Amino acid sequence: MTTEPTGPTGSTDPTQSTKSTHSHRLGSVDWLSIALVLGGLLLVYYFAPLLSLFLSASPSEVLGRLGDATVRSAATTSLLSASITTVVATVFGLPLAYWLARAETPWKNAVLAVVVLPLVLPPTVGGVVLLTVFGPNTLLGGTAAAAGLPLTRSLAGVVLAQTFVASPFVVVTAKAAFESVDRTLEHASRSLGKSRWATARNVTLPLAGPGILAGVTLAFARAMGEFGATMMVAYYPRTMPVEIWVSFQSLGLDSAYPVAILLVVISVGALLVLNTVASNPWR
Amino acid sequence: MTLELSGLTNAYGEFAFGPVDLTVADEVLAVLGPSGSGKTTLLSLVAGIAEPDAGSIVLDGRELVGRPLEDRRVGMVFQEGALFPHMTARENVEYAATGEERVAELAATLELEDVLDRRPATLSGGERQRVALARTLAADPDILLLDEPLSSLDAPIRKRLRDELHDLFASLDIPVLYVTHDQRTATALGDRLAIVRDGELEQVGEPSAVLDRPASRFVARFTGTENLFDGTVAERTGSGDEEGVWVQVGDARFRTATPDISGSAASAVAVSESAGPGSSVTVCIHPSRVELEPLDASVDGGAEQANAVAGTVARWLNEGNEYRVDVEVEGGALTLTASVRPPTFERLGVDAGPALRVLVPPESIHLISESESR
Numbered sequence: 001m002t003t004e005p006t007g008p009t010g011s012t013d014p015t016q017s018t019k020s021t022h023s024h025r026l027g028s029v030d031w032l033s034i035a036l037v038l039g040g041l042l043l044v045y046y047f048a049p050l051l052s053l054f055l056s057a058s059p060s061e062v063l064g065r066l067g068d069a070t071v072r073s074a075a076t077t078s079l080l081s082a083s084i085t086t087v088v089a090t091v092f093g094l095p096l097a098y099w100l101a102r103a104e105t106p107w108k109n110a111v112l113a114v115v116v117l118p119l120v121l122p123p124t125v126g127g128v129v130l131l132t133v134f135g136p137n138t139l140l141g142g143t144a145a146a147a148g149l150p151l152t153r154s155l156a157g158v159v160l161a162q163t164f165v166a167s168p169f170v171v172v173t174a175k176a177a178f179e180s181v182d183r184t185l186e187h188a189s190r191s192l193g194k195s196r197w198a199t200a201r202n203v204t205l206p207l208a209g210p211g212i213l214a215g216v217t218l219a220f221a222r223a224m225g226e227f228g229a230t231m232m233v234a235y236y237p238r239t240m241p242v243e244i245w246v247s248f249q250s251l252g253l254d255s256a257y258p259v260a261i262l263l264v265v266i267s268v269g270a271l272l273v274l275n276t277v278a279s280n281p282w283r
Numbered sequence: 284m285t286l287e288l289s290g291l292t293n294a295y296g297e298f299a300f301g302p303v304d305l306t307v308a309d310e311v312l313a314v315l316g317p318s319g320s321g322k323t324t325l326l327s328l329v330a331g332i333a334e335p336d337a338g339s340i341v342l343d344g345r346e347l348v349g350r351p352l353e354d355r356r357v358g359m360v361f362q363e364g365a366l367f368p369h370m371t372a373r374e375n376v377e378y379a380a381t382g383e384e385r386v387a388e389l390a391a392t393l394e395l396e397d398v399l400d401r402r403p404a405t406l407s408g409g410e411r412q413r414v415a416l417a418r419t420l421a422a423d424p425d426i427l428l429l430d431e432p433l434s435s436l437d438a439p440i441r442k443r444l445r446d447e448l449h450d451l452f453a454s455l456d457i458p459v460l461y462v463t464h465d466q467r468t469a470t471a472l473g474d475r476l477a478i479v480r481d482g483e484l485e486q487v488g489e490p491s492a493v494l495d496r497p498a499s500r501f502v503a504r505f506t507g508t509e510n511l512f513d514g515t516v517a518e519r520t521g522s523g524d525e526e527g528v529w530v531q532v533g534d535a536r537f538r539t540a541t542p543d544i545s546g547s548a549a550s551a552v553a554v555s556e557s558a559g560p561g562s563s564v565t566v567c568i569h570p571s572r573v574e575l576e577p578l579d580a581s582v583d584g585g586a587e588q589a590n591a592v593a594g595t596v597a598r599w600l601n602e603g604n605e606y607r608v609d610v611e612v613e614g615g616a617l618t619l620t621a622s623v624r625p626p627t628f629e630r631l632g633v634d635a636g637p638a639l640r641v642l643v644p645p646e647s648i649h650l651i652s653e654s655e656s657r
Contacts, residue, residue: 187332188365190352192379192422199353202378206369 050264057257065258074243074259081158081239082166082223088159089167089219094212097171098204101178112175119168126164127232134160134233157234165229166222170215177211178204214274221270225263284309284343284425286329286458291338293328300324300482302338307426307458313473313490314462317505321482322462326428329460330359343425358424362431364415366403372414373399380421389417392451409440416451427452427459433468445471466506470494478502494569496649503567503651509620510568514650518560527645532566533616537590540645565651572647573621575608575631576640590643594619596636599628608633610641619643 065071100112118126134141134151144151151157181204189199205212227241238246240259248256285308292301300321305312314322327333329340331352340347347355366375372395373386380386390396393413403411412432419427432448433441449472452459463469469476470490478485478493478501486498497503503511517529517536528539578593594612606628608621619641623633631639 182365184361184363184365185367187330187352188359188361188418189367189378191330191355191357191359192418193353193356194378195353196351203367207367 053257053260053264057254057261062258062261065255066262070238070243071259071262074238074240075262077155077158077237078224078240081155081162082220084155084159085162085166085223086170086216086220088163089170089223090212090216093167093170093215093219094174097174097212097215098178098200100171100175102183115168115171117168118164119172123165123226123228124232127161127229130160130164130229130233151233153234153236155234155237158230158237158239161229161233162223162226165226166219169218169222170212173215173218174208174212177208177215180211181207210277213277217270217273221267224266224270284457285341286426286460287339287341288329289339289341291328291335291340293324293333293335295324295333298324298482300328301335303482303484305477305484305487307460309456309458310474311452311459311461311472312475312477312487313469314460314477314479315466315469315473315505316464316479318464320479322464322479323430324482325479326359326430326460326462329426330357330428331355356423356425358419358422358427360412360415360419360427360429360432363435364403364411364432366406366411366414366418368403371400371402372406372410375403375414376417376421378421379418381423385421386417389421393417393447407440408436409444412436412444416448424457426457427455429459429461431463434463434465441468448472478505480505495647497567497651499651500565500567503565503649508567508569510566510570510573512566512617514564514566516560516562516564516650528650530564530566530648530650533613535592535613535617537566537643537648538645539648539650562652567649567651568619568643568647570607570620570622572644573610573619574642574644575610575621575623575627575633576642577631578638578640580640590645590648592641592643593638594641595638596633599633606633610639612641 066075096111096115100108100115121129131152132138134144134157136142136145136150136152141151144156149156151160185203185207186199189203190196194202225241226239227245230239231242231245235242240263244256244259244263247259285306287307288303288305290301291303292299294300298319298321303325314325316322324333328335329342329347331347331350331354335348338348342355342357347357366372367378370378373390376386376389376395376399377383380389390399393416395410395413395417398406398410398414403414406414415432433444436444445468452461452472461469461472473490475488476490476493477487480501486493486502493502494506497506497508500511512532514530514532514537517531520527520529530537530539576591592612594610597609597611597618599606599608602622606623606625608623608628610619610621611617612619621641623631631637633639
């Protein structure tokens with residue numbers, strides 16, 4: 001538009017450039033407004049159904065269903081399994097994330113691809129994949145079941161399914177958080193006589209903390225919502241997403257609302273954590 | 284405490300560092316070189332941030348190669364300070380300090396009392412470097428490494444901190460390696476200079492020796508000698524203290540008082556002996572040594588003995604502390620650059636462009652043998 005060369009003489013006549021801008025506006029569509037409308041529509045599409053959900057069930061109805069034994073059991077299973085999953089994902093994920101952030105090897109990208117794979121894999125396929133390893137007829141699954149710790153249709157099964165799907169959030173987000181910590185700070189700490197571990201504890205982790213917390217929160221939210229892989233690996237004990245499915249199948253959509261609303265509330269809570277504690281306070 | 288580097292090499296991609304042999308006693312060694320010459324690599328190797336491919340680093344009798352950073356007792360002040368952003372200045376210093384007393388002592392020495400409770404983000408560049416220095420010294424290192432600590436500071440603060448560093452270094456009895464690309468900082472702080480080029484030490488010596496007798500054209504250029512000419516040894520006269528070498532540069536002829544010709548340190552003597560008439564040399568004259576006089580002034584000892592030639596001012600620049608004046612001599616065939624103090628500049632009326640006499644004191648002409656002319 002106005003940045004186009006104004007002529008072979010290099011003239012910068014202001015009237016000339018104004019004219020060309022003007023004719024450009026008249027002759028073409030106002031893309032900015034269209035873009036705003038498109039984006040706005042998408043926002044409405046996100047928000048309107050959520051609002052509609054909250055209007056579909058009265059608060060007393062939701063609270064009433066919360067007293068229901070099946071709902072309480074599903075909520076307990078979900079909160080317990082998602083919490084265990086989050087701990088497992090963090091304990092196993094942070095070292096991998098740190099390695100991915102700091103290693104200088106050509107293998108890094110291949111490893112990262114493996115980490116991201118569960119994110120792009122359809123969750124039901126994830127469930128199938130897990131069953132080939134943990135299923136009751138496999139060596140591992142059979143042995144564990146014989147030892148009294150069945151890896152399917154058990155809380156352990158739920159955790160295995162959730163960990164597969166949710167832990168990559170910890171690894172990927174924490175990797176970015178570690179990468180944002182200047183290596184020079186670690187070198188500085190160690191040159192002051194502090195061990196690698198002391199350096200990680202006093203310098204790297206506090207600085208990467210908000211980013212790590214973001215990853216942990218995302219993993220928890222994802223674990224709470226996990227349905228596909230969990231359905232395949234552990235239909236029982238029912239988690240909340242599975243309970244929604246069962247209610248919907250057996251009693252119709254209306255009976256699925258209260259649990260759905262509960263899950264929305266938990267998700268919004270996770271979002272709040274992300275926007276407050278998990279954002280980097282030093283920037 | 285002594286640092287001894289021997290046969291140190293480190294290849295990183297296209298860049299090859301070393302082999303470097305160097306001994307640093309309880310002194311300040313200013314490591315000077317252009318960016319990318321390997322100065323920071325040298326520090327990284329000593330600090331343990333990088334491991335050498337070969338060679339040894341011995342500090343106070345301890346071999347450092349193979350030891351982790353935290354085990355080396357090597358203090359490093361990083362370019363931007365590398366302060367921990369989530370800690371206050373005090374916490375940064377305490378992080379390394381052995382006791383509260385030491386923190387207070389360092390805060391007093393480095394005038395940090397007023398900023399101790401502030402986060403690095405709120406500190407000025409100069410304050411940040413002071414805190415970084417305090418933090419490094421708090422760990423009582425056996426050697427102090429500094430990587431261009433002044434480079435990001437404004438000129439007035441840089442000068443002030445440089446003066447303070449000078450005094451601080453004098454009070455330390457450990458080796459100090461100070462990396463910089465700024466010749467003024469290097470000569471101001473260094474007991475010795477080490478000129479680094481393409482990963483190797485080009486010349487190591489006292490500042491005056493390196494400045495006055497650069498071993499190569501590179502060192503001469505990098506330390507500010509702009510007058511570099513291809514010349515030929517014309518004849519040698521006299522002997523002993525009276526010995527002089529006449530060099531021919533184009534149509535001009537200069538007498539030099541010192542017969543020694545720099546080559547690489549080991550071969551300097553051999554080169555000077557072989558530099559008989561006809562040998563090609565590089566003639567170096569530092570601008571600060573070139574004197575300008577009015578044309579009518581009398582010359583002691585005759586024009587030829589004093590290397591006095593008539594010239595006209597081609598251009599001049601005001602560099603603040605001094606004027607840089609290019610004078611064409613010999614009908615424009617040769618241009619000599621002189622740095623002139625303002626009083627002299629005004630007395631000579633240089634900006635009116637008069638004809639001047641250029642004096643090049645024989646003892647200020649330095650010759651570099653052809654093999655080092657790169």
